[in-house]
Amino acid sequence: MNTVITLVLAFIVLNLTLTLASFCTWFERKGSALIQNRVGANRAGAFFTTDILVLKPVFWVIRWMGVLGVINTLLCDSVKGILKEDFLPSGTNQFMHCLGPMLAVLPIFLAFALIPLAPEFELFGTMIKPQVANLNVGVLFILAMGSITVYGIAIAGWTGNNKYSLLGALRASAQMISYELAMGVVFVTLVVQYGTLDLSGMVEAQRGIWWGVVTQPLSFIILLIVGMAETKRGPFDLPESESEIVAGYFTEYSGMKFLIFWLGEFAEVALFAFILALIFFGGWHLPFLELPHGVWWAALIGHVILMAKVLVFCMVQIILRWTLPRFRYDQLMNLGWKCLLPLSVINLFGTAVVKVYLMEG
Amino acid sequence: MTGILGQPVVFSDIPLLFFGAVAVFMVVSALGTVLFRNPLYGVICLVGNLLGVAAMFAALGAYFLSTVQVAVYAGAITVLFLFVVMLLNLKIEEGGEGLAVFKIAAIGAGVVFVCIMMYAYIPDLINLPGLVGDEGLMSPVDGGVLPMGRALFTRHVFLFEAVSAVLMVALIASVMLAARGTRKRKLERQIPVSNVQPRPLTD
16 A cells, blocks of 8 residues: 555656646746747747637647747657757767766656655545655755766766866856755754754644744745755856857757756756745745644645745746846855855854754753 | 664665665676776766665665765765866876786775774674664664764764864865965966057057
């Protein structure tokens, strides 16, 4: 029975991840068009008509999806990615060339196994915790998986066998290592704050108005910035800055392998949206709304609340990415090492002192 | 050592197939680390080996150790190796005459390491209070964070601090070695802005 539940949950979580990544892809294309005062993708599928009466509502839906750019950004682009020639740069190793995109995506998907989707509930007499792996190390596992993706990027840049890919990979790995430190310290601060490593335990610790963003505002700001830097997007997209180094570490990738890097990037955006919603914005809690514990419909409402927050944070990250100009590399390093890391350490010490001497003493 | 169910954990508690697969993977990747001539492949094999160790920890129920193994060793330290290998663009190592000394030294170090490991394990095998065996590293609550922190900050606090001091010394020494003389050279090589003549716009 437990195996079946885990398999079903894994299926749901995988599809949820892919759906959220698709949503981010679509919103990136269409939202950036809105921000830049363009129209954006609106043609593919927009003129589908039929004479068969039964199919008319279906074609109406297709037309609207075409106008909104869904068909163009999701369907056409992925079909194009699959059908395009997948070439290999000369003088490189095919195994390593394939390993790059795999290692860039797989850890992100693994990290989703630790994300609780809703509060615990009871169904058919069994208590179900909607979380694929119950590893009781919570946020640390996400940190570990995030650090593994660096290998994917580094290998991808190295197998590109030219200096622009290599420069992009070096920039990416330096950036990710630097910002991971601040992220680790913030996670430790949150563990001190909530007294648990478990993500659902952290959510349960934020009942009422005591959301993480109220008790740990500095951690929230640091983690938002670090999240933007870890996804290598937004003002931190130096590893792929097109004006200097072509496309950075994925210069030599084409077809579906190239799209897999994008999939990983958007999955990481969704992962950070989940983390922010779960540990700073109360997860499935709303202030002044007390749902009964362990009932399936309450869990469903909680899930909807959580997903609404996640979508908001996906959109916030994408809007920030299209609003802010790119940093210079020395500014990026100064921000990471001289600003965020000391701030997060001070925050950790402050939290520890408050916890030990004021709340328990 | 006590496991999840309070029973002492021995290696036979890990599913044999899992243990065999991971062990073979670990041995192969460890051999790859030292045998590959291309340093980048060596680093990748080292990462594989560290992930294998993490998988063993996880199979024993020590999830915290396993995660820290991935986050710290595979995720931070070996990335630095990879970084250095890529940055220096190391060429494939040719077997030189200096390597024989290193080989003998490496074999000697390996023998010493095996002896130390045996010394640590033998008291455990014959049921004496051994050198290994901090209780509860594999506890189900919080993946053994609490007992591990207790062990580190009480019983092993001196060793813990000594190791951090050694690491600090090594860090400062490597920075000093790397930076020796470079700063002065760099300053001499730079062309002052005032010496650069702007090109006339009309040619």
